[in-house]
Amino acid sequence: MWPHRRRRGRLWLVAWTLAAAGGCGGEGTSGPSASSSTLESLVPRAHTAHFDVHAGLASEATVAEIAAALESRYGRVTADLETGEVPRITVEVWSDEASFFTEMERFLGRRFSGATGYVTGPSVLRVLAVPQVARNATHEMSHAISLHVNPTFGNRPRWLWESVALYENGELVDPRSISYLVQGRFPTLTELDADPNAGRQVYEVGYLIGEFVVARAGREGLLRLIRAHGDVGVLGFASPAAFESEWTAFVRARYFAAAGLTLGEAVP
Numbered sequence: 294m295w296p297h298r299r300r301r302g303r304l305w306l307v308a309w310t311l312a313a314a315g316g317c318g319g320e321g322t323s324g325p326s327a328s329s330s331t332l333e334s335l336v337p338r339a340h341t342a343h344f345d346v347h348a349g350l351a352s353e354a355t356v357a358e359i360a361a362a363l364e365s366r367y368g369r370v371t372a373d374l375e376t377g378e379v380p381r382i383t384v385e386v387w388s389d390e391a392s393f394f395t396e397m398e399r400f401l402g403r404r405f406s407g408a409t410g411y412v413t414g415p416s417v418l419r420v421l422a423v424p425q426v427a428r429n430a431t432h433e434m435s436h437a438i439s440l441h442v443n444p445t446f447g448n449r450p451r452w453l454w455e456s457v458a459l460y461e462n463g464e465l466v467d468p469r470s471i472s473y474l475v476q477g478r479f480p481t482l483t484e485l486d487a488d489p490n491a492g493r494q495v496y497e498v499g500y501l502i503g504e505f506v507v508a509r510a511g512r513e514g515l516l517r518l519i520r521a522h523g524d525v526g527v528l529g530f531a532s533p534a535a536f537e538s539e540w541t542a543f544v545r546a547r548y549f550a551a552a553g554l555t556l557g558e559a560v561p
């Protein structure tokens with residue numbers, strides 16, 4: 294599934310992060326820029342219990358913020374996903390947007406505008422130093438650690454790959470603020486699999502998917518679903534439609550009925 298690609302005999306994974314305010318890499322960064330002929334080079338800048346942070350132009354404060362955020366989230370994600378300690382993770386931080394995308398193109402064979410971070414596998418995260426870079430880094434860390442649950446999980450399927458990272462990273466978007474949910478239009482799993490350039494709904498509702506799976510089947514159920522590449526049959530659902538129907542009812546009951554809001558359909 295796109296954007297998987299094979300290059301130099303290995304499978305590279307690209308993950309996409311959603312900037313908190315909806316702006317992704319295209320909006321520029323606050324850091325200084327390298328000239329077009331001099332790309333930003335990264336050097337080791339921080340070494341923590343579980344991470345090596347490499348950066349170029351990023352400030353000491355930014356590097357420290359990223360390292361602290363990663364360490365503070367690491368325990369929860371490895372516990373939730375039951376991986377135990379994982380091999381050290383290298384984090385590469387670019388401040389210069391042109392260099393970030395040039396390296397992406399060199400590494401992946403093409404560039405994906407709008408991306409602010411990606412993982413190249415279970416042990417390397419790459420992020421652009423946008424204002425919410427610390428949260429993006431922990432999002433990418435969640436992706437990387439989930440690859441220890443299932444090494445072929447990357448974007449397979451995309452709806453679950455993103456949902457797991459969004460849930461583990463605590464990226465809840467209140468469904469009462471999402472107009473299509475308020476209007477009773479809940480996306481299907483197929484719709485959530487949309488190309489990142491075509492649809493970003495998964496970033497808005499992915500946390501709610503993860504929350505539903507854990508409420509319905511426990512953390513062990515979430516792990517089973519990851520290992521089964523999102524085959525909802527392993528959780529006892531007769532079909533994706535049955536999963537979507539129960540998820541819709543869960544979100545309505547938990548967020549809308551509790552708030553005294555009524556939608557077009559009775560809440561079970």
Ligand SMILES: [Zn+2]
Nearest residue numbers: 308309310458
């Ligand atoms: Zn992601």
